[in-house]
Amino acid sequence: MALLSVEDLTVELQTSRGMAAAVRGVSFELERGGTLGIVGESGCGKSITALSLLGLLPDGARATGRIELDGTDLLSLDEAALCRIRGNRIAMIFQEPMTSLNPVHRIGRQIVEPLRLHRGLRGAGAQEEVLRLLDRVGLPDPARRINAYPHQLSGGQRQRVMIAIALSCAPDILLADEPTTALDVTIQGQILGLINELVEDSGMGLILISHDLGVIGETVDKVAVMYGGAVVEQGDTDNLFNNLAHPYSQGLFAAVPRPGAARPDRLQTIRGTVPELTDLPPACTFADRCAMATDICWRQVPKMAAIGPRGTVHQTACHHVEGVG
Amino acid sequence: MSVFLARRFLTFLITVSGASVIIFLLLEVLPGDPALTMLGVDAPDSAIEALRLELGLDRPAPIRYADWIAGLFRGEMGLSYVYKVPVTELIGQRLAVTLPLAIGAMVVATLAALSLGIFAATNHNRVGDYGVMGFSQLGLAIPDFWFGILLIILFAVILRWLPSGGFPGWEEGIWRGVRSLMLPVFTLSLSLTAIMTRVTRSSILEVAREDFVRTARAKGLSRRAALWGHVLRNALVPVLTIGGVLVSAVVTGTLVIENVFALPGVGKLIFDAISNRDLMVVKNVVLLFAAIVVVVNFVVDILYALVDPRIRIQA
Numbered sequence: 001m002a003l004l005s006v007e008d009l010t011v012e013l014q015t016s017r018g019m020a021a022a023v024r025g026v027s028f029e030l031e032r033g034g035t036l037g038i039v040g041e042s043g044c045g046k047s048i049t050a051l052s053l054l055g056l057l058p059d060g061a062r063a064t065g066r067i068e069l070d071g072t073d074l075l076s077l078d079e080a081a082l083c084r085i086r087g088n089r090i091a092m093i094f095q096e097p098m099t100s101l102n103p104v105h106r107i108g109r110q111i112v113e114p115l116r117l118h119r120g121l122r123g124a125g126a127q128e129e130v131l132r133l134l135d136r137v138g139l140p141d142p143a144r145r146i147n148a149y150p151h152q153l154s155g156g157q158r159q160r161v162m163i164a165i166a167l168s169c170a171p172d173i174l175l176a177d178e179p180t181t182a183l184d185v186t187i188q189g190q191i192l193g194l195i196n197e198l199v200e201d202s203g204m205g206l207i208l209i210s211h212d213l214g215v216i217g218e219t220v221d222k223v224a225v226m227y228g229g230a231v232v233e234q235g236d237t238d239n240l241f242n243n244l245a246h247p248y249s250q251g252l253f254a255a256v257p258r259p260g261a262a263r264p265d266r267l268q269t270i271r272g273t274v275p276e277l278t279d280l281p282p283a284c285t286f287a288d289r290c291a292m293a294t295d296i297c298w299r300q301v302p303k304m305a306a307i308g309p310r311g312t313v314h315q316t317a318c319h320h321v322e323g324v325g
Numbered sequence: 326m327s328v329f330l331a332r333r334f335l336t337f338l339i340t341v342s343g344a345s346v347i348i349f350l351l352l353e354v355l356p357g358d359p360a361l362t363m364l365g366v367d368a369p370d371s372a373i374e375a376l377r378l379e380l381g382l383d384r385p386a387p388i389r390y391a392d393w394i395a396g397l398f399r400g401e402m403g404l405s406y407v408y409k410v411p412v413t414e415l416i417g418q419r420l421a422v423t424l425p426l427a428i429g430a431m432v433v434a435t436l437a438a439l440s441l442g443i444f445a446a447t448n449h450n451r452v453g454d455y456g457v458m459g460f461s462q463l464g465l466a467i468p469d470f471w472f473g474i475l476l477i478i479l480f481a482v483i484l485r486w487l488p489s490g491g492f493p494g495w496e497e498g499i500w501r502g503v504r505s506l507m508l509p510v511f512t513l514s515l516s517l518t519a520i521m522t523r524v525t526r527s528s529i530l531e532v533a534r535e536d537f538v539r540t541a542r543a544k545g546l547s548r549r550a551a552l553w554g555h556v557l558r559n560a561l562v563p564v565l566t567i568g569g570v571l572v573s574a575v576v577t578g579t580l581v582i583e584n585v586f587a588l589p590g591v592g593k594l595i596f597d598a599i600s601n602r603d604l605m606v607v608k609n610v611v612l613l614f615a616a617i618v619v620v621v622n623f624v625v626d627i628l629y630a631l632v633d634p635r636i637r638i639q640a
Contacts, residue, residue, distance in 0.1 A: 054542075056539060056543060079547070085545070086543055086545040087543055087544035091544075094539070096536055099536040099537060100536045100540045102540075102555050102559070103635055104632065104635075113541070114544040114545060117546065118545060149635070151635050162540070165544060
């Protein structure tokens with residue numbers, strides 16, 4: 001059985017124009033120790049998907065479907081039970097290391113919190129563990145940094161602290177929501193390398209959310225491409241990257257500039273812009289921007305279907321892609 | 326730190342000197358001759374002239390200003406024209422009433438505002454929130470003096486629990502003094518509570534949306550634990566700011582409240598002094614008020630640095 005199994009997850013958010021579905025029937029699985037990347041533009045529902053795994057959706061949001069962690073449906077748990085899972089079995093790191101740490105508390109205190117909460121560590125034992133964690137995430141001079149305030153650290157160092165917090169209770173799953181987006185390019189590589197290394201060493205599962213295809217390609221075994229709240233294509237990373245099937249995935253990849261490639265006059269783009277949640281097409285959410293769209297795309301929600309050669313894992317939801325023979 | 330203090334002290338001196346010049350000039354142009362007011366319009370010119378001489382009013386303004394300031398450095402504020410006692414002594418006696426009143430009002434308002442603000446924020450958009458906001462709206466709308474009169478009617482006249490006004494003096498016993506200050510303190514704290522409650526509530530709501538609060542929740546902290554452990558301290562900064570500003574409102578508020586409750590405090594002192602053209606008292610009390618406001622701002626700056634480590638005490 002998969003460690004995490006998300007089935008037909010739909011999340012509706014309160015907007016000024018009523019409830020709008022930010023996530024529409026998303027399903028995926030994560031094996032113990034597996035790595036999954038979720039790719040898509042901003043607003044495609046990837047962060048909301050991650051937050052719903054923690055039960056930390058914005059006020060007024062409504063999630064339906066199933067999110068099973070080791071067979072327990074997280075959506076049916078009460079707040080207290082979710083608190084025991086958050087930071088303990090599922091931990092998360094966020095995009096903005098600059099604002100994700102409390103500015104008025106010392107680093108040490110912020111790392112101790114989950115240790116005390118989930119592992120009952122206090123005093124010298126907790127202190128020792130904090131030092132070990134800071135050392136593990138490669139923060140130089142942990143003994144001094146433990147008393148630093150977040151504003152005294154650089155962006156990369158803060159993200160290391162965030163990772164130390166996430167790591168503190170040896171979670172089964174690490175959710176990383178654009179963990180390197182706000183960082184300098186050189187630091188991005190270091191942080192990504194650290195996450196990779198930690199995942200390999202500890203055997204925890206990783207869900208990496210990014211709009212950066214390069215980051216995804218280097219890091220994860222499986223990829224899900226999201227558009228308009230729905231997963232439009234998913235599969236093994238190599239398979240998917242080599243045989244892009246869904247028109248949106250193709251557009252997304254074509255829009256990445258390639259250094260060295262013969263330079264076209266213009267960078268390729270996907271025509272149109274991402275519509276507001278409430279304005280998404282009713283059936284296939286990509287219909288209004290898709291060059292291949294026909295009548296059926298506006299009438300019928302495309303089903304996820306396996307494609308590609310037998311023995312490979314690759315699925316897409318498009319009326320215009322031929323299924324496997 | 327010592328550089329910071331030295332600098333702050335310099336700022337204090339400059340601000341207070343500026344205030345002293347303004348106060349002095351304003352009183353110079355104020356119509357009404359103290360000697361004439363004290364003796365009455367029927368007094369003979371010779372008597373008035375003699376009194377002017379006695380009060381030193383015949384000397385040129387710059388000399389009188391210099392005298393005043395030099396006196397302050399010696400810890401003297403001169404003699405009250407009316408009471409013929411040192412102004413320092415007058416202020417000292419009156420502060421025994423005004424300080425407990427002002428500090429009491431600040432403490433009551435802060436405690437009430439923090440509790441109500443937290444309660445409203447945690448019940449955002451629910452009945453409790455609307456109730457607190459309604460109360461705060463009312464508190465802002467009701468004039469202090471009128472609220473004071475209502476309290477007198479209820480607690481002094483109808484229920485007879487508390488005295489309607491006056492102050493027996495601390496030598497009559499702490500409890501009697503406290504009893505006579507209760508209604509004034511509540512009256513003075515009403516509008517302060519109303520304002521600070523709003524600031525506390527909106528500040529908490531704003532901080533609760535910050536990324537680091539989401540981090541705290543992602544660690545497994547409950548909503549309540551995140552509020553107490555992460556939101557509150559960050560939310561305090563705007564409350565401190567407004568609290569500092571409100572101290573000046575308290576200082577001027579005592580003037581009204583002490584008149585409503587017939588309390589022999591500094592506010593009453595300056596009110597009477599202005600009516601009697603007791604300029605020696607007026608200028609010193611006003612300067613004292615100015616100094617208090619500057620000192621409070623200084624204290625607020627230090628509190629900022631204690632609450633938020635990003636705010637460094639700048640040398």
